[in-house]
Amino acid sequence: MTSPEPRAPRERLIGLFLLAVAAVLLVSSVTWFGSDRGAIGIAQVVVGLVVAAVGGLLVRRAQSS
Template sequence: MTSGSPDRSPRRSPEQDRARLVGLFVLGVAVVLLLSSVTWFSSDQAGVGIAQLLCGLVVAGVGAFLVRRADSRG
């Protein structure tokens, strides 16, 4: 390949990259919340487990929104 060949992938600005990384981080937090909620059910504290599941779902929705918004700006 030559150094002057056109790049077919769209370029993102640093702000878009940062926004996408924040969204992915929030999705990671949601995964941890969802997976670790099992421990509350196993310790007979189902109320806390349900609350953590709901919180994880909300955080996952926010993370997905942030990632999609960052990708759509590109």
Template structure:
């Protein structure tokens, strides 16, 4: 799928979705500390892994929506 034209409604929506996904990733990464502190490190590792994947997807969407 080609990148949307800069300034188009699709590019704006893609950027906003990317920022939302990045925000969710930050919350997951910051709150994963509580799982490690409560001796449930398996859940913490899963949360960190999901946070990193979401951060990569969000970063990709935001960069793709930026004008060149």
């Protein structure tokens, strides 16, 4: 059987990846507001915040292991 230790670095990497994706989503959402498509911009901000929350949770969980 495998030990649970290798799981923490994987969770941390996935969490950091999700935080990077969230940053791109949040920064690029400005373009939707600039092109008069505010509804898409708001949806992208919401998705970015959800992805950031999941990524932060994974990073925090990996650090506590």
